[in-house]
Amino acid sequence: MSRLLLTGAVAAGLLGSALPAGAVGGPVAALHGDHLTGGSVLFLANLDDDAGRCRAKARTVAKDAVAQEAAYDDAFYQRKEELEKEPDKEKAERLYQELVRTYQRQKNVADRTMAACNDAADAVVNGAQDAKDLARVRTAPWVGAPAGATGRITVSTDHVRVFVKRTSGWSPSTVLTADEVRHGVELGIEGRDIVRDAAAWDGTATLKLVVSGNGSSATGALALKEAPVLTQLNTQRVQKVFAGAAGDSDKVGAAWRKQVDKVVKQTGVPGGVQLLDQGDDSWTQDLFEPAYMSIPGPGGKPQGMKVLLGSVNDSRRVGSRVIFTDLAGADVAGVHVEHVPVPEENDSYDSMGNLETIPPTPGHPVGRIVIGGDGFEHGKTGPAPEMVTLLKSQGMQDPLALDTSWLTVGHVDEFLQFVVVPGSRWGWKALVADPAAGLELLRGVQKSGHGGEIMHGGLPELEWPYDLRIDQRSTSEFLADQQFVETNERAAAKIQANVEVLKAQAGLTDADLVRVPSLFTAKSMDYGMLETEISQLEDGPEKDQAIAKLHAMRDAVAEIPGAVNGLVLNGGRYVAPKPYGPVVDGQDVFATAIGKALGGIGYQVTYADDLTSEHVSEGEIHCATNTLRDSLSTRWWN
Template sequence: MRHLSRSILLTGAVTTGVLGLSLPAAAAAAPVAGFQTDQPADAGPELLFLPNIDDDAGVCRDRARALVEKAADREAANDDALQEKREQLEQEPDQGKAEAEWAEAVRSHRWKQNAADRALAACNDAADDVVNGRADEADLAQLRTRAWPGAPASADGRLSVPARDADRIRLFIHRPKSSAPYGWEAVGPRTRLTAEEVRHGVEIGVEGRDVVRDAAVWSGRTSVTLTVTANGASASAALKLRQAPVLTQLNTAPVQEVLRARTDESDTYTQAFVEELDAALPAGGVQGPSRALDTQGDAWAQDIFEPAYTAVPGPDGRPHGMRVLITSVNDDRRVAARTAFTELAGPDVAAVHITHVPDVNEKSGYDSMGNLETVPPSPGNPHGRVVIGGDGSAPSATGPAPEMLSFLRAQGVQDPISLDTSWLTVGHVDEFVQFLPVPGSRLGWRAVVADPRAGLALLRDVAKKGHGGDLLHGGLPELEWPYDTRLDQRSVDAFLADTQFIGTNERAAERIDTNLALLKAKAGLTDAEIVRVPALFTARSMDYGMLRTEIADMEDGPEKEARQRELAGMRDAVAEIPGTVNGLVLNGGRYVAPKPYGPVLNGKDVFAEAITKAFRGTGYQVTYVDDLISSHVSEGEIHCATNTLRDVFGPSNRWWRRH
């Protein structure tokens, strides 16, 4: 057989080259295989494509609601079965065997309970092999095969991806005369380019079918190969592809919408909180009111999902993509997190479920999304870095979930930093650090950090001025039961004389120092970027209250004494003064903070005065909102009770630019 000499011209965003061989004279110096893209040069040599997991077709939300409703009875039965299993195992003589069986039962239970979540996440534009409208078409990364005008009638072409990636990406070929929606046909093993298509070139679309979850399994990088055959000989060219990562949104981005849990009209405390919150939004450049989500009674809108996004260069070089809501793997948040699918996912909004196989000893609270924040950009970290709390060890048996950490690391852009939040009862990062946009400053942002030493200093100053007998929580409204019992209504002097209280705050200060040292070393933070605000913590959490009640019902004896020592030794912290850093960053130098209810001197709350001064020094105006009963007594604050959707598609969000 006569051998056809061939040329392969590979043209990507910045790469052009001829590989190895020369063209036959009849080909008139045209390439026989190759690609063209319009991707901007600053995006690098790989063609970037999106994980196409939003719902431009608008068909998934109703399905999601039906799935959730159908799952309710089944999941309740599963919970009952797990409880029965627990009771059975408590009677097992061999407790080693019982513990092993219980661990397996918990893992099996979680897998069953997440069946609906896997089904929810499976509905998206990439779940089928059609293009679901013009908006879906815009989510395809598009390229062209290079034309070979002199291709003989025997010529045809074949598109392929590595076999290992066949279920990760999908290719489409645009054939205007096709009956396929908008002329886009899914490429299969038998798809061939005709001789006419080889001569003129053809448009190809690329979509990702899922996010990158674990870099050890798939890094998001692949390739597409065009093989052209004519007169019995073949030539090929390959183009490298990279799926866009998922990036968490930054507090430095403008707020577009504030989200919260739907409230019960009979809950007058929470209704009052919502009214105050909504009243604060317009001054912060947010068109209100806040948006209520059906979280099935879960008050903590911050904890159910983390807003993120994925983007590639659009036609004008600006970011084009979709929001991605990363739902919590905390089983306590499981039902509430489904609101991401039932109320928010749709055109240009995707939601992701990450399956987590739990360890029976884990602290599930670490997997609530109030425990995941993002340090804004700094030198060496152009897109910021995720911070996530845990017990300070890596890997940790108690959390956060390894599957979540693998997912965050796999994105390859915001390498997560593990902070120590084990000293907190709830254990969330947002209890002691927050990030503010500060235009014109060295980094363009600053970190607001809880300062227990400053809080204790304020109390000592109050006592020094002769007001030690005043209540620490000044100006409290009249409180109904049980809220009057959840607030520690002792005097300033009583708090200062309480060694447990002082020790809790000293320990908190030391742990915050350790975390700040880590942020300085890994995220570019310096003392110049730290805004310290007075804070006070207490060991008298809801857990403390339950243990104290248990002790009160015990008979005198060694067991009771042991429990009393346990109570006195508690040092894990929760906010005593409603936590300032656990607030809401709005636009235009506005911050919404919990009303602190500190000691009142000369008609002024000394904590509010100090907090206002600290924020004023960085150009911010604080609005105080009363969350005392709506959130604080349940060990959360404004940040915990809200979530935000921010502008993630501004011109500065070109993650692909090389720095």
Template sequence: MRRRHMAGLSAAAAAVLLAGVPMVAHAGSAPVAELRASGPDPVFLANLDDDAGACRARSRTIAAAAVDREAAADERFQAAKEELEQEPDKDQAERAYLALRRSHRVELNQADRELAACHDAADTTVNGPADELDLTRLRIGAWPDAPADATATLVTTGRVRLFVKRSGWQVASTVSAAELRRGAELGLEGTDVVRDRAVWDGRATVTLRVTAGGRTTSSVVRLREAPVITQLNTQKLQRVLTSDATDDSGRQWRAATAAVLPEGVPLDRIDTGGDDWMQDLFEPAYQVMPGPNGKPHGLRVLVPTVNDLHRQAARITYTRLRGPGVAVVHVPGVPAEGLDDMNTYDSMGNVETMPPTPGHPHGTIVVGNTPSRELLTFFRSQGAQDVVTVDTGWLTIGHVDEFIQFLPSARGWRAIVADPAAGLRLLDKASGAQKLHGGLPTLEWPYDERIDQRTVAEFRADEQFVDTNRTAAARIAANVAELGLTEDRIVRVPMLFTARSLDWAIEKTAAEQLPAGPDRDQALADLNAMRQAVAETPNVINGLVVNAGRYVAPKPYGPRVNGRDVFADATTAALTRIGHQVRFVDDLISAHVSEGEIHCSTNTFRAYP
């Protein structure tokens, strides 16, 4: 199976939000009633979780019904595309094809829109005590002398809903004279996240207008929505998610991984319909605001991919993961001129977060190449994290998690970075006559062909292999510089890349089936010119960061010197220097041969502030 092809809420603001500071602006005569917020910088959440558990059953029905409908839509799209390929006017055909791609994407995302429409803020009800905690509290101060003719209205701006607490929480736009006399408690929820600051920047207002004795006064509270912030590997691990493996190799490494997780951290196996790449299905994030007693209160926010290769599997975010305290946000991608929809850059394994650096208290989002404009706009519009795009076009899959990973350390955090140059140097320690991949199990077809079983000497003599690693080293160095990483932050780990990807294997088969002649010669030359890279040695960068200095890495199957795997020893030595113990697990057959590894096959929930 082919693998997956401006500051935010500060701690100070959170601490004072419930301090009872009035946030009022008055108009008209001297105020007779005041609207108060609980602090100088009131924040609210987009209340998109499902505290009452009302959405899950409906979501499963929607997702199941979409499968056949989307298959039929794909057939219609392919037929229309083939018709356009016969169009003599190529410019007109290109314009028509772009319109076709866009309408097709809207059709494919119909289920995602329906799934995302079910959440706590979709109705006018406060769904129990847990949902009540998701409201930002405001208060109308008591006005004991309010006359009987006093009337009051509440007006909001922004994507919010306002409740008044009576016998229960009720949506209301008016307040009675009796409520003015005794005061009233209000609760505000956001009805959507910020998606594009040019459309809505997350700001909202609540205005109280009071009329009594022929005079009207008003007070205004200004609020802002908490940004959606992507989680960090430095945050405490709470839950590991993976697909439900169907092969012995997958079950074995999952069991080995579960054995090293801290007590109370489950490894949950979820049926993804055969999609092994849990990391690509969604990006975990969160929103947080001050809650009762000044303690932070937040929601976990999952951002599923809409990439065509993972779209249906990503709907587990709605059918299995959304619930109390867990929201899901649909960010549609719109096909753009000049961009191939079949790239995998919208897969969430291509979204990583570098931990905090000076001026970036919530970290920096790192993405590879050209994700959809809508996804980048969404992350940038939160205003809490910068987004840096690095070059991943030199990789066949093209994901950030193939060459860099961020780990906690005693001195904050470190970036472990793939080092192909060091990988080539390690080969000098091994006998040229031995196979590069030492200690391999007995391999049956097709794995005996997918694992390159040439000797170390043959790899060294292969110009394409050596040049692929030199190219990879140069691109990685440029990306590290783009991220502003200094040497004291970097831990380099030897590994090797190859151009002999699944794409290469397909092209090789096609070339060899051509009759002898110029076409065959050109196809073989093109094959040898390929330099896009995938991991040759199972990619130890692509592992799972666990608490307490533990790291789960793919067993690298490198050459052996004195009976020891030189790549495994080099990885252990590098990570030991930053206080991490490495547990190697064997994902050779279940993940590596399909151009993924442990990180690709897992996702995590981590504690947020």
């Protein structure tokens, strides 16, 4: 507990009559206590819901939003049609952009409403659990304070609220009586929101105590600092695993969830996989990024809460509401970050599968964030500046930009993952997708005389449309396909360029990497749609140009279900999507090679079949799951 003390000449003048009325001198603030670090008292943004008041309200808000947002949609498209008829095209474009901004704000009304319900939303301490989230400060007793002595507590910003502990409970009134001045009082400090933009508010504040008596006054001051929001690490133990419920017709999706549930329970995670009601959005990883916020509590033990950062991807907007309807509550805060899309942006970069965190390295003791895209100085394409600014403003994890523009989906987790490796240089290593190694495996299959066999060995019986979505050519036909080979060569070069960024800016070396064989293809869903369009065109220059565009495509998605895009669990367990690689002598050569790569760092791999559920929709096991980890045991302030 920190103590606000008045000492020196001013205090002497108040305690007796040594100084004439009105005398002033220099105040001195003496600090000590559990919440003190770096010269400031740390406090939390008190955004969880310890009393459990908000979840039912959030579900009502989300339900009611369906009809309201449909009305917004109708009004938007009607006005858009009107603007398309406007003869002044410059005026029409200006009005259209205003319309888009208004429309987006309207669609986020429900999210703002849900996020506004939390423990800091009112001037009330909501029970004993909520009180634990208050940073504590105590004023020093002035035993000889005269009958007319008074005190007043002030704080320098509206971002911070102060409570006084009285016999009636925690009070937002910060005027102290003479008796309170004599005995000293305990104060509770809470932040009303996280730091979102350090240029607007950097999380600092000054707490002041002004004590008056005998015609004199003195001031004591304490520096306050809000705890940063830090993203969790794969090196932290798993506490919970989430996934969206599989659709009624998705038997493959239901099966792998059941399989993963069994493995999760084997690793000591109670409850197994918790299924969330995400509506039509199956990509649990993309909906929110788990983070945490903590301060030193009694005895130095961390006191804090999980912080779930909702995606600003507009396509994820409805699914992301699960952080309020299913997850926010005691010691779990939900945060809504608003972003108005701009023309030509790639909102896929704003899905949270595109955010990973490098575990601790020298200079970054709580890890460093990596975000994919085409750079932070991106103009119109993404990722959203609001989210990048929020993450940078925490001042601890220094977000690093990686290039994911070469991928159709564009997410970091398609080629990069971090895993605990005890005894290694830093206690962890990076899994990196290796398409060059994947091509070498195919060439080895061909040399062994199995090139004429189907590359995706062991496929189940495929019904439409999966018989079209799964490429059933032979290994030799894949290797003879210039587009396929060049897509993988390009992917290998792009991945290596990202590795060089990690080496230069995060200090990684080749010894910190585990190369995992992979294969990519340009035949994404976008490819399939263009191919369908071409089939409907008449022969001629337009069709020829479309065919040339099709053959020139090199942006990549996983051909072999991507092992790097898997689930890291406790105890050296890892769940990877079943690769369905070439089968030689009864063994899947990719499963063998992947198992060897991960087995070399002490991991036991479980292969889960997501081929006709997540994989054909251009995601994998990691994309469709999320975790909460033991982040609150981290003493980041050390």
